[in-house]
Amino acid sequence: MVLGMMGALFITVSTASIDTGVRKGKLHVHCAAGFFSCTLLAIFYNTALYWLVYNNTKNVSRTLLIVKSLLVGVIVLIIIANESKKVESEGFWSDKDVYIEWIASYTVAAYMYAMGEDVKGFRYQY
Numbered sequence: 001m002v003l004g005m006m007g008a009l010f011i012t013v014s015t016a017s018i019d020t021g022v023r024k025g026k027l028h029v030h031c032a033a034g035f036f037s038c039t040l041l042a043i044f045y046n047t048a049l050y051w052l053v054y055n056n057t058k059n060v061s062r063t064l065l066i067v068k069s070l071l072v073g074v075i076v077l078i079i080i081a082n083e084s085k086k087v088e089s090e091g092f093w094s095d096k097d098v099y100i101e102w103i104a105s106y107t108v109a110a111y112m113y114a115m116g117e118d119v120k121g122f123r124y125q126y
Helices: 002-016 025-057 062-084 095-118
Strands: none
Touching (some): 002 025, 025 062, 025 095
């Protein structure tokens, strides 16, 4: 939960730095990297816990388990694609960088939607 909250803080600062009238590219890049690092670690942790709960109790949705696992696979492919790109010497973003960032953002959003589906019918048992 702490990783997810840190990721939210990073994305807030990253987004706020985009349209300030002054280009704050380094701040945006560092905060975006912090967002993806924290959020992806939280996603991997959540998926591992979901697998454990499913294997031990079968009280969670198998469909959501498959969806979450597929989304983690997409995230891993995005990380591989991002690591394989060449770093540009002038520091300007290429089209590939922008596409990778947006695809990663939408993949994280899809994962958050799947997490919301987990707790949709959740009821406390006292």
